[in-house]
Amino acid sequence: MPELPEVQSVVDALSPILTGQTISQTELLRPDIVSFGRFQRVKKVSPSLNEDLPSLLQHRAITRLYRRAKRIILALDDTSHLYFHLGMTGNLTLNPTSTLPHTHLILTLQSPAPRQTTQVSFSDPRRFGQIVYIPPGSPPDHDLGPEPLSLTPAHLGRLLASARRPLKSALLDQSLIAGLGNIYVDESLHAARLHPQLPANTLTPAQTASLCRHIQRILRKAIAARGSTLRDYRTPTGESGGFQLQHKVYDRQGLPCTTCKTPILRILHSGRSTHLCPSCQRLPRQNRRTFRL
DNA sequence: GTCCATGTTCTTTA
DNA sequence: CTAAAGAACATGGA
Secondary structure, eight states, X not given: OOOHHHHHHHHHHHHHHHTTOEEEXXXXXXXXXXXXXXXXXXXXXXXXHHHHHHHHHTTOBEEEEEEETTEEEEEETTSOEEEEEOTTTOEEEEXXXXXXXXXXXXXXXXXXXXXXXXXXXXXXXXXOOEEEEEOTTOOOOOSOOOOGGGOXXXXXXXXXXXXXXXXXXXXXXXXXXXXXXXXXXXHHHHHTTOOTTSBGGGOOHHHHXXXXXXXXXXXXXXXXXXXXXXXXXXXXXXXXXXXXXXXXXXXXXXXXXXXXXXXXXXXXXXXXXXEEOTTTSOOOGGGSOOOOO
16 A cells, blocks of 8 residues: 555654653564565564564663654664564554454554653554664664655656666656555556556667656655555554545546547556556657567 | 466576 | 566455
8 A cells, every 4th residue: 555655644644742752661573574784585483583672772862763764763862773664554543442353553653742642553464564673773774776756857867867767667666766566656657647557778868857756756745645545554543545536547447548548558568557648658659669689 | 177366585587 | 698578475345
């Protein structure tokens, strides 16, 4: 569920509330959702980790809450960090009235001045999400590309020029550009009138500039609407996002294109559903086949 | 029962 | 060799 706008919406909602609070209790219900040091799938949990995370977090104050790519990052007062990745179905919920199904972690926080208790719970039915504890003094992220919102057209041009693969696959590659996912790539390519299967290194400078502009415009509008709720995503206060109402292609297969009325197409591309207008987003003839000459 | 799902990573195929 | 496709992870909804 969560791409950059959804993750940013979570951070925007939680940051003013959590910053400055101190962790007074950590309930780790599913230790295999936590890894230490870096993102990785946890196969086997050593039994001590159950107690490690709560003791590492105990009495730590949250100095800052921010987003990097699709990660929600808590900076703690001992310079350690706690990363949350929501995967496909993860949610952070503020002061849940009851324990949601598939809750894996509950943080209880105390505010200093007016003594007040806040809870944040992490739930994730499919468990593609992850929590990572980064110990004090460790380097932050490693293999993530730049933030799309701070890209310049020239920078995007350089990134795409190095990739022969299809545009969509390049834009989904988090090591190239970090934060876009299936929804916002489809929406951005449609807005820029570019076909997802165009080789990334064949864009003209004008097309690159247009793509860069549209990516940023769509992300900003999606953040303002608090992201897209297709099924699972909720803001920390339990509300749905609103940007799905402004989608022009994503999940609109068969419906008329808003600019030319041609029915929106849904194709399978690298195993992901891909939505486009076959009339607005043409693929030049020489790219329709992949025969090598 | 079937197919599909906002993500990531590993393996297989061409 | 590289690039792309496919499978895997786990759960639930249509």
